[in-house]
Amino acid sequence: DLQATSWKQPSVQSGDGWKKVLAKIEQRQPRSVVIDLGRAGEENRGVTELSLEEPVVTVGSNVRIRAVVKNFGKTKVDGRRTRLTMEGGQGPEEWRDLAADEEAVLYFSHQFTEPGDHALGVKIDEDPLALDNERTLVVPVRESLNVLLVDGHFKAEAYQAETDYLVQAL
Numbered sequence: 001d002l003q004a005t006s007w008k009q010p011s012v013q014s015g016d017g018w019k020k021v022l023a024k025i026e027q028r029q030p031r032s033v034v035i036d037l038g039r040a041g042e043e044n045r046g047v048t049e050l051s052l053e054e055p056v057v058t059v060g061s062n063v064r065i066r067a068v069v070k071n072f073g074k075t076k077v078d079g080r081r082t083r084l085t086m087e088g089g090q091g092p093e094e095w096r097d098l099a100a101d102e103e104a105v106l107y108f109s110h111q112f113t114e115p116g117d118h119a120l121g122v123k124i125d126e127d128p129l130a131l132d133n134e135r136t137l138v139v140p141v142r143e144s145l146n147v148l149l150v151d152g153h154f155k156a157e158a159y160q161a162e163t164d165y166l167v168q169a170l
Contacts, residue, residue, distance in 0.1 A: 035131065043073035045080060045098065046132030047122050057141045059115055065108040067122040067135070071098035084108040085121040085134075115143040 049068035057063050065084065071077050077098045084091030094106050112118060121136040 036129070042128050043071075043075065043077065044129045044132070045069060045071050045073070045077060045124055045127055046129075047082075047124060047135040048103070048132075050120075050122050050135040050137050052137070052139065056145060057112060057139055058145055059112055059141060059143055061111065063110050063112065063139075065110060065120065065122075067106045067108065068103060069096070069098070069106065069122075069124055070103040071100060074100050076100055080125050082106055082122060082124050084110065085123055086110070087119050112139070112141040115141050117141070 046069070047067060048070050049066070051066050053064035053066060054061070067082065067084075069082055079095050079097060081093050081095055083093040091110065092108055094108075096104050096106065098104060106122075108122075110120070118139050118141055119136055120139050121134055123134040126133060
């Protein structure tokens, strides 16, 4: 970025620069967070993806939910449950065998009855590393979707352009 400070040699003084930097860091009172990743070689499965197939969700429409689960372990896992969860309730579930290092794509279906933001999740059975066993997605659900149809031909009568277009298409 052509700044002079990038090219200056560090001063040979008794480390005052480092002391100032450390003092600034200590003023912010940093804290350490430790996340237990389990032991190497232990079994672990996780939900690696959660998404919707539809870009817009409306009340009463059938929504297809895509979840990807993976077996990170070195041995086959028989009959593990993956369950769809919704606000305050449990949804449908699927049982799946997973080979070592296998990834499986699962599909669920759901219909929202009220507009607003809704939390939707996918959860798998517990294993030694619980941190990756669940994934949540907030889904904005609309009451309806406004659509404007324009065919480019002006007509004085209401809806005449749409009906002319439909007749020409047939």
